[in-house]
Amino acid sequence: MQTRLIRRRLLRRLLSAGLAALCVMPLLAAAQSAYPNRPIRFIVPFPPGGGAESTARLVGQKLGEALGQPVVIETRAGAGGNIGTEFVAKAAPDGYTILLSTNGTVIQPHLQKLNWDPLKDLVPVSLIATYPLVIATHPSTPGTTLRELVAHAKASPGKLSYGSSGSGGPLHMGAELFKNTVGIDVLHIPYKGNAPATLAILSGEVNMTFDSLVGPLPNIRAGKLRGLAITGKRRSSVLPDVPTVIETGVANFVYESWNGVAAPAGTPPEIVQRLNAEIVKVVALPEVRDRLIALGYDPASNSPAEFAAMVASDYQRFGKLVKEIGLRADQ
Secondary structure, rough: OOHHHHHHHHHHHHHHHHHHHHHHHHHHHHOOOOOOOEEEEEEEEEOOOOHHHHHHHHHHHHHHHHHHHHHHHHHHOHHHHHHHHHHHHHHOOOOEEEEEEEEEEHHHHOOOOOOOOOOOOOEEEEEEEEOOOOOOOOOOOOOOHHHHHHHHHHHHHOOOEEEEEEOOOOOHHHHHHHHHHHHOOOOOEEOOEEEEEEEEOOOOOEEEEEEEEOOOOHHHHHOEEEEEOOOOOOOOOOOOOOOEEEEHHOOOOOOEEEEEEEOOOOHHHHHHHHHHHHHHHHHHHHHHHHHHOOOOOOEOOHHHHHHHHHHHHHHHHHHHHHHOOOOOOOO
């Protein structure tokens, strides 16, 4: 009799404990799933001082304010952006490591064997901005217009050089596409980021650059560089006197790059949607839009699905262009 009583009491305790656990588990799960509950790492796969870092810091600060957690900018440069991109591609898919991506992300796989795939290992979150390149020259370089520069390059093949932020990046791609279109031979000198490439042209180490406006803009305004053309569909509002490449007589030549945010594949859809919703709001803020425009960018955002379609389309488009112009990472 006493044994039965002990068993009943033990059973009641076990049942009570089980019910308590069942009640607590949803609360624990909710606490664990609250996102974000710690700082987020925003990886920029290029050196400090370039347009990518400027964009990431501008958006990252406001994104952190919106999410209630710091968004820490971390530059992991090297290999044309591949080191930082691979770091994010292999990171835990929990929303606490995100990438500042560019169209270089979909160019690089066509140039070399990589340990990551932009379509399989990354999930697009949102576009941030698109931007044209500016073709600028050192004042000592012959030609005060793009037509004159092209004529000089044709008369002296292989004599001129241009600097880029790295082999296989969006700036390298734009320059080689232009060279192929107009039929000139200009030597490519890759640097480890936009900042050293800007220093190279300012010192006269290279003759010209194809770059986002962030680095060249203040130097063009100061007369230290000569802005010859914009590769976009229309003139830039920050350099209204500089014509588009099309206006100089190169028919149908348009080249624009983009910056966006991506996360590791496998990141929960609800986290991707949360990040997207906040990024869209941040890009729409007047102070963010005004600053992006002042840097030479066209602010833009979209849904994860729209950005994914854009990335997939560019992957195919740039793959085709790489073959057509014979682009190589060591070119």
